[in-house]
Every structure is written in C-alpha cells, then in structure tokens.
Amino acid sequence: xxxxxxxENVCCDFGSFRAVDNANVSIKPGEFFSxxxxxxxxxxxxxxxxxxxxxxxxxxxRIGGKDxxxxxxxxxxxxxxxxxxxxxxLMTIAENIGFGxxxxxxxxxxxxxxAEELLRLVDLPGAGDKMVSQLSGGQKQRVAxxxxxxxxxxxxxxxxxxxxxxLKLRQHMRAELRAIQKRTGVTFIYITHDQGEALAMSDRVxxxxxxxxxxxxxxxxxxxxPVNGFVASFVGENNVxxxxxxxxxxxxxxxxxxxxxxxxxxxxxxxxxxxxxxxRPEHTIIxxxxxxxxxxxxxxxxxxxxxxxxAIHAVSDSGMKMVAELRNDGSAAIPSIGDQVWMGxxxxxxxxxxxxxxxx
Amino acid sequence: xxxxxxxxxxxxxxxxxxxxxxxxxxLVIIPNITLFESSFRPxxxxxxxxxxxxxxxxxxxxxxxxxxxxxxxxxxxxxxPVHVMTFTLTIWYxxxxxxxxxxxxxxVAYYMAKIANPRSLPxxxxxxxxxxxxxxxxxxxxxxxxxxxxxxxNSLLLFIGAIDKPVRWITDYDAVMIGLVYTxxxxxxxxxxxxxxxxxxxxxxxxxxxxAPWWKIHWRIVLPHSKPGVASGAVMVFMLxxxxxxVPSILGSTTSQWFTQTIQQWMNDxxxxxxxSAYAFLLLFLCTVFVSVVMxxxxxxxxxxxx
Numbered sequence: 094x095x096x097x098x099x100x101e102n103v104c105c106d107f108g109s110f111r112a113v114d115n116a117n118v119s120i121k122p123g124e125f126f127s128x129x130x131x132x133x134x135x136x137x138x139x140x141x142x143x144x145x146x147x148x149x150x151x152x153x154x155r156i157g158g159k160d161x162x163x164x165x166x167x168x169x170x171x172x173x174x175x176x177x178x179x180x181x182x183l184m185t186i187a188e189n190i191g192f193g194x195x196x197x198x199x200x201x202x203x204x205x206x207x208a209e210e211l212l213r214l215v216d217l218p219g220a221g222d223k224m225v226s227q228l229s230g231g232q233k234q235r236v237a238x239x240x241x242x243x244x245x246x247x248x249x250x251x252x253x254x255x256x257x258x259x260l261k262l263r264q265h266m267r268a269e270l271r272a273i274q275k276r277t278g279v280t281f282i283y284i285t286h287d288q289g290e291a292l293a294m295s296d297r298v299x300x301x302x303x304x305x306x307x308x309x310x311x312x313x314x315x316x317x318x319p320v321n322g323f324v325a326s327f328v329g330e331n332n333v334x335x336x337x338x339x340x341x342x343x344x345x346x347x348x349x350x351x352x353x354x355x356x357x358x359x360x361x362x363x364x365x366x367x368x369x370x371x372x373r374p375e376h377t378i379i380x381x382x383x384x385x386x387x388x389x390x391x392x393x394x395x396x397x398x399x400x401x402x403x404a405i406h407a408v409s410d411s412g413m414k415m416v417a418e419l420r421n422d423g424s425a426a427i428p429s430i431g432d433q434v435w436m437g438x439x440x441x442x443x444x445x446x447x448x449x450x451x452x453x
Numbered sequence: 454x455x456x457x458x459x460x461x462x463x464x465x466x467x468x469x470x471x472x473x474x475x476x477x478x479x480l481v482i483i484p485n486i487t488l489f490e491s492s493f494r495p496x497x498x499x500x501x502x503x504x505x506x507x508x509x510x511x512x513x514x515x516x517x518x519x520x521x522x523x524x525x526x527x528x529x530x531x532x533x534p535v536h537v538m539t540f541t542l543t544i545w546y547x548x549x550x551x552x553x554x555x556x557x558x559x560x561v562a563y564y565m566a567k568i569a570n571p572r573s574l575p576x577x578x579x580x581x582x583x584x585x586x587x588x589x590x591x592x593x594x595x596x597x598x599x600x601x602x603x604x605x606x607n608s609l610l611l612f613i614g615a616i617d618k619p620v621r622w623i624t625d626y627d628a629v630m631i632g633l634v635y636t637x638x639x640x641x642x643x644x645x646x647x648x649x650x651x652x653x654x655x656x657x658x659x660x661x662x663x664x665a666p667w668w669k670i671h672w673r674i675v676l677p678h679s680k681p682g683v684a685s686g687a688v689m690v691f692m693l694x695x696x697x698x699x700v701p702s703i704l705g706s707t708t709s710q711w712f713t714q715t716i717q718q719w720m721n722d723x724x725x726x727x728x729x730s731a732y733a734f735l736l737l738f739l740c741t742v743f744v745s746v747v748m749x750x751x752x753x754x755x756x757x758x759x760x
C-alpha cells in the first residue's frame with residue numbers, strides 16, 4: 094500500500110523568515126522522490142510538514158488525496174527516519190521495531206514475529222535481542238528502516254539518513270534503500286544535500302534553494318537540462334562564462350564574453366547583459382587545434398588523476414580558469430602541464446541559464 | 454591534584470586540602486563517631502560516667518518499643534509502641550511528600566526542558582530560585598500565616614466562593630505536607646530537568662511519529678530515560694523530608710509528630726543525648742535501608758544516581 098503526496102502552494106514561515114515558499118509538487122504512489130538542496134534551503138521543513146511536526150502557514154498537503162490539515166504525526170500514514178535515526182536506546186532491537194505496533198495495541202507474539210520478518214527484509218536476521226548500542230552504524234540504519242516499515246506506512250520520509258555513514262557504507266546503503274523501496278512499493282521521500290545520492294537513487298528529484306523548488310525532473314534531466322544556474326552548479330561542476338546576450342534563434346543564442354564569442358542553447362527567462370553560460374567539464378573538449386566554434390586558447394596548469402577520469406585545469410589566454418575532464422580509457426591524449434591547448438565545447442552541450450529562482 | 458598544585462601553587466593547595474580535611478574530620482566524622490559511641494551508653498549522672506554502670510548495650514535503641522498506644526489501620530484496631538508509630542508515620546508521609554514532589558515537578562521539568570523557549574529559561578530558573586533567597590524558617594512561617602484559620606488563603610477562597618466556611622489547614626499532617634513539598638520540590642525538579650533535557654528530542658518525535666499518544670511517549674520514552682533523575686530526586690526529597698525538623702515543628706499540629714521531633718525531645722527536653730543519638734542513628738539506618746530496598750525494586754543503581 095502506498096499513497097501519493099500533493100503539495101499545493103505550500104508556504105511555511107518562521108516568524109518573518111519564509112522557510113518554504115509556494116511549493117507545488119505531486120509525488121506519485123510508489124515513487125522514490127528526493128528533495129535536494131544545500132542546508133537551509135527548506136527541504137527538511139517540507140519533510141516535517143508532510144510528517145505533521147510543522148503545520149504549513151499556507152497551502153494544502155494531501156496524502157493519498159486526503160487533506161492532512163490538523164492531523165498529528167501519530168495520525169498520518171507516514172513514517173519518518175530521522176537524521177540521527179532516533180532509535181530507542183533502552184529497548185532491544187525487536188522492541189524498537191515493534192514499538193509502532195505496540196502503540197497500535199498489537200500483542201507481543203505478533204510484534205515479535207513481525208520484527209523477525211522485517212529483520213530478514215533488512216538483512217539482519219536474529220538481531221532482535223541485541224541492544225541498539227551493540228550495532229554498527231549501517232546496522233542501526235537498517236533497524237531504523239525496519240522500525241519505520243513495521244507500521245506499514247504509505248509514505249516513508251527519510252531525513253538524510255546516510256549522512257553519518259562512511260563513504261563505502263553509504264554507497265552500499267544507497268543500493269539497499271533503493272532495493273527495499275522497490276520490494277515494498279512504499280512511496281519514499283528522501284532529503285539530501287548530496288547530489289550523487291539524489292541522482293543515483295531517485296525516480297525524480299526536486300532541487301531546492303532559498304525555500305523554493307527550482308526544478309522537478311528525473312535525475313538525467315536535472316543533470317543534463319538544468320533550468321537555471323543554481324541547479325546547474327548544485328548538481329555538478331561547470332565552466333561558467335559571463336557575457337552579453339546576442340542574437341537568439343531556434344533555442345540557440347550567441348554570447349559575447351571577454352574570453353570570446355560562444356554559441357549555446359538558451360534557457361527560459363534569460364535576457365540582456367551579464368548572463369551566464371554553463372558547460373560541464375566532461376563536455377569540455379581539449380585539442381591541439383582550434384575548433385570550428387566555441388574555442389578558447391590557454392595553458393595547462395595542472396593535471397590531476399582521479400581514477401576514472403583525468404581533470405585538466407587550464408587558464409585561458411584571457412585569464413579564465415577552466416576544467417576539462419577526460420575519460421581514463423586511453424581514447425584521448427593527456428596533455429602535460431605547460432602545454433598550449435584549445436578548449437572547446439559543443440553548442441548543444443552548453444546552456445545559457447538564468448540565476449536561481451528566488452522571487453516571490 | 455597535580456593540576457591543582459600547578460595552578461595554585463603548593464601553599465594554597467595545601468591550605469585548601471587542610472581546610473577540607475578539618476571540616477570533614479572535626480565537623481562531620483568525629484561528632485558522628487562520638488554520637489554513635491554514646492548511643493550505646495546509658496544516660497547517667499555526671500558522677501557516674503565512666504563508673505561501673507557505664508557499660509555498652511543496645512538498651513537505648515530498644516526504647517522505641519516502650520509505651521504502647523492504640524490505633525487502627527484500615528479499621529482494624531492494633532496496639533503499637535508510640536515511637537514506632539511516629540517512625541512509621543514519618544516514613545509514610547515522607548513517601549507522600551516524595552510522590553507529590555514528583556507529581557508537581559515532572560510537568561514543570563518537562564516544560565522547561567522540552568517546551569519552553571530557551572530564551573525564557575533563565576527567567577524561569579530565576580523565578581524558581583528567588584524563594585530560596587529567603588531563609589527556610591521564614592518560608593515555613595510564611596506558610597503558617599498563609600494557612601492560618603483566619604489567614605489569607607481562607608480569605609481568598611471564601612472571597613472567590615470556592616469554599617463557604619474556612620478550612621482548618623493546619624491539622625494532622627496536612628500543613629507539614631504542604632510545607633515539605635514546598636521546601637524540597639526543587640531537589641526533585643533540577644535532577645528531573647537535567648535528565649529530561651539530556652533526552653534527544655528526536656526520540657520523542659520518533660515515538661509520536663510511530664503512533665504513540667502523549668501519555669505513552671512519557672511512559673515508554675521520557676520516564677525510562679529520566680529514571681536516574683527521578684531516583685536521585687526521590688532519594689534527596691525523601692531523606693531531607695524524613696530528616697526535616699524545622700517544617701514539622703512550625704507547621705505541625707497537635708496531632709502530628711515527626712520522628713526528628715522525638716529525637717529533639719530526647720535531646721532538649723529529656724536531656725538524654727544517649728537515647729537521642731540512638732534514635733538519630735536508627736532514623737539514618739532505617740531510611741538508608743528503605744531507600745536501598747526501593748532502589749532495588751525499581752532497579753536503580755547507585756552509579757545511575759551519581760550521573
């Protein structure tokens with residue numbers, strides 16, 4: 094059983110500070126949806142409004158089509174996984190998992206059986222009699238998931254649950270979470286500031302900044318077609334050129350900058366002077382001769398080997414720092430420090446974008 | 454210790470240690486040993502002290518069993534020694550004081566730790582502390598005046614129409630209870646406050662999110678976490694109440710008698726310091742046993758309280 098969630102014109106004010114500004118999103122039943130943004134962008138506030146710990150100042154939140162206004166957290170079909178997990182340290186693992194059922198008046202034997210079943214689901218069979226303090230970080234994580242799943246929520250809300258884990262475990266838990274979500278079919282709303290996490294796990298991502306949802310799209314679209322500069326720079330690296338807009342036609346525009354004239358796709362709502370062009374390092378090409386268009390001449394300053402790719406840091410003759418990433422597959426010659434090179438990019442792979450959407 | 458010497462020098466550190474040692478030895482240990490020793494000796498005229506009749510015995514302790522009175526428990530008439538009766542009532546009413554202190558302090562402590570705006574906390578603390586600036590004697594007398602038959606409390610209640618004739622508050626142990634709860638409630642409040650504020654608020658929210666009604670959140674999450682605080686508060690309030698002399702003396706009625714008053718009567722009225730000492734150690738010993746038993750029942754360890 095899973096339910097969709099609809100946020101309609103949801104605002105949340107803390108005093109004179111608007112933490113969430115006019116959020117509109119419709120999350121489908123069984124979807125893995127992530128809110129991605131820097132700290133203070135309002136993503137946790139959205140989560141706390143959906144779970145019922147905060148009432149929206151304006152707007153409506155619907156879960157499974159039902160208006161949630163005035164419903165306390167213990168009356169909503171949601172289960173929240175806290176950033177610090179908030180497991181009950183004075184109870185055993187089985188008691189932790191059975192807590193929600195205990196509150197619903199389920200008898201002890203049934204609770205125990207359900208706990209064992211869920212422990213198998215999260216790959217911790219037989220851990221029921223241990224205490225919380227005896228588990229490792231990753232195991233605690235699984236117990237928190239099991240505890241939330243025990244009450245058979247229609248929506249699971251996860252508040253950066255992986256942030257306390259080390260990198261290796263975090264990557265493992267990503268896959269694990271995704272698998273659990275697929276197995277149970279429960280709608281997941283996932284909060285994170287880690288773009289890799291959001292892109293790797295989610296069906297769709299909502300990127301947030303300053304209380305506003307900047308873009309809602311699937312991970313590929315978020316990365317490849319960001320709607321504005323904030324999204325482009327939050328979900329990846331960019332080489333950014335600032336300049337004045339020239340002619341616009343067929344979704345393409347020219348931009349004249351101190352580093353040369355470029356042509357790129359143009360996003361919605363861009364006009365005038367001082368606009369920005371974004372191009373990803375992996376779409377930045379390095380060559381010995383000048384490309385037909387969008388070329389910048391410069392000197393290689395640093396070559397850093399990252400394993401899967403090689404980052405070339407160069408400074409253009411006009412003084413701009415740029416980064417290009419080459420795949421470590423032997424297909425391209427790797428320049429050395431001090432080499433004179435041409436850097437360029439495909440006009441289709443670069444975009445002229447507006448800044449973040451912050452206006453009311 | 455090394456740190457102290459490095460920070461304050463040899464002289465000052467030595468002086469501090471000396472003062473503490475003097476206080477412990479001369480004002481705590483030696484007087485207690487003296488009283489303990491004299492509690493086993495008979496009360497004799499000065500000329501006979503050290504004479505043939507001055508021998509050790511437990512007779513002073515056995516005096517609690519002298520002189521029976523008739524009373525009834527739940528309608529069943531029984532005969533008990535009068536001082537055993539006083540002792541039992543002292544323990545019983547001290548338990549009542551402890552329970553009342555907990556009942557009043559818990560909501561306040563929870564409010565201060567989890568609900569109140571942190572910015573208003575210093576003001577709240579100050580409001581709680583201000584009464585402590587007044588001496589305990591004056592506070593007890595203040596209650597004596599407030600609770601008097603023609604006092605302000607009755608006048609107020611009559612005025613607002615809550616009662617139609619004045620209530621006699623200072624009767625039996627009633628006023629003693631009020632006075633003791635008022636005097637010792639902070640000893641319950643602060644350990645409770647410390648214990649509750651160390652609870653991660655997410656735990657409370659997690660319990661609520663999992664469907665717990667408010668009272669179950671307290672019963673299953675907040676109270677178990679605060680058990681050490683409850684225990685140390687309860688031990689303090691109980692011990693202080695059972696050992697209190699001032700409040701029962703000032704707010705007591707003709708029908709109330711606290712065990713400490715009995716000790717005082719042996720000491721000041723009968724001038725029998727030996728029996729008084731025996732009674733005092735009896736009180737200390739039995740209260741300690743009582744507290745230990747209660748702690749064992751509730752599975753509280755001494756190390757929990759020390760936290």
